[in-house]
Amino acid sequence: MSSSTLISDTQPWKELKDHVEDIKKSHLRDLLSNEERSQSLMVEFDGILLDYSRQQVTLETREKLFKLAEVASLKQKINQMYNGEHINSTENRAVLHVALRASRDAVIQSDGKNVVPDVWNVLDKIKEFSERVRSGSWVGATGKELKDVVAIGIGGSFLGPLFVHTALQTDPEAIESARGRQLRFLANVDPIDVAKTITGLNPETTLVVVVSKTFTTAETMLNARTLREWIIAALGPSAVAKHMVAVSTNLALVEKFGIDPNNAFAFWDWVGGRYSVCSAVGVFPLSLQYGFSVVEKFLKGASSIDQHMYSEPFERNIPVRPTFVCVLQVLLGLLSVWNVSFLGYPARAILPYTQALEKFAPHIQQVSMESNGKGVSIDGTPLPFEAGEIDFGEPGTNGQHSFYQLIHQGRVIPCDFIGVVKSQQPVYLKGEVVSNHDELMSNFFAQPDALAYGKTPEQLQKENVPPHLVSHKTFSGNRPSVSLLLPSLNAYNVGQLLAIYEHRIAVEGFIWGINSFDQWGVELGKSLATQVRKQLNASRTKGEPIQGFNFSTTAMITRYLQASSDIPADPPTSLPQI
């Protein structure tokens, strides 16, 4: 396939389109009765089991999807990524987040240079600095130990680190190493978020980490200036040097802000914001909280998945046993394309059966929707099909008491069920039928079958359900899901899970033929906000009339300014009062 051909014009795409009709004739209820099929739709790697037997696929579908991968040059595109080619063509950048978790002796080139030594220089610096803070050899301006950390950042400079922090917070090893310390995040420019973040914190014992790839993001920089004021108000201007550090690719702006570049942790333009949790963006704040050795395990988990993707052929039959082996994340990517582009299901629910993963769906929302929410192919041709998925999710069982009604009887939403064999926090009450974790996992095992099988009117009639309720209580079934079972949820497993989803999303983009690594769609709103900001300032300070906006926006801004006209034009600095 030439680089300018749309994937939808290829023969394998057309064959999959035709194949949809065959699949629609079958029901998951019937597909699941074929045990041989179910067995061959399970795959295991490094302790993780993926069961995709509840996808609306046959072995023929899978074969056709691999043909699609071939015509999309998936293997070549992945190799280009790992080889540091500038696959983010609209920004002329390499995409090398895999280098962030490569082992010290690995060689990964970008623009003719092995980037791994640079990665490890920063990791070594993080280790050294975080140990100084944790051991109390780096202290605040008044000589007190810095036990609390506030990481300021938004989007990719926030969601990934928050997800990993939330996952580790209940892990026994991580708890032990975080004893007496706390890590908080400040993302929203809303002053309420500032208030919530600093409530109960003492500037004397707080280290503020400003995390921003560009060091220009409006929300992050205003929040950084706000916390700088908070520190100065309590401890004086010279305290900034001891209480503020940074993570950025833009060390010149870090210095201009007033942070010593020696106390800044670099990363590179070949790390996309949403793929940056394995850079200093995540590794630095997490190392301050948990120690570098715990975070290193997280990196190793991600690296294991990276190597699987790079070194293994995507699919292969083991002739001695009729077993089909394939790379888990490639398969997941192909199945997502199947669900979105062929079966027409636009959304995906991410349903971890562990509270520790409560921030996983919000993180994947950014990784997936900012990566694949595109309307043109990589060479700018409008797509004649929809790319991208609408991702959302909540931990089970909370989601069951919220939006599962729609998933069971309303729209068809392919679901990712994520379960863990060993709970981080086992609880067993004497006299209870099962442990608390078994109770949770009973739901993890039951829900995929409820979605797949449904419940027929005949079954309901046999149960003597009153006729007027039969249609209300009928479940159509045939609703697809995948189940991922992790052995436990330690730092290593969290790294594996992250990398599986990162690669899955990249695979989807490679198949759709889009650029999954730029994000032009966030720019327009930003520039319009700049225009509004200027107007608000001009109207408040000089009484200038509102101009340059349509009727609706003018009316809304007028109302806003009139109703808040008591705010003085040049007020003294104020900080939250709670």
Ligand SMILES: O=P(O)(O)OC[C@H]1O[C@](O)(CO)[C@@H](O)[C@@H]1O
């Ligand atoms: O790290 P920065 O440069 O502050 O950017 C934050 C986020 O803003 C975006 O550019 C747009 O939302 C994201 O891609 C990025 O993660």
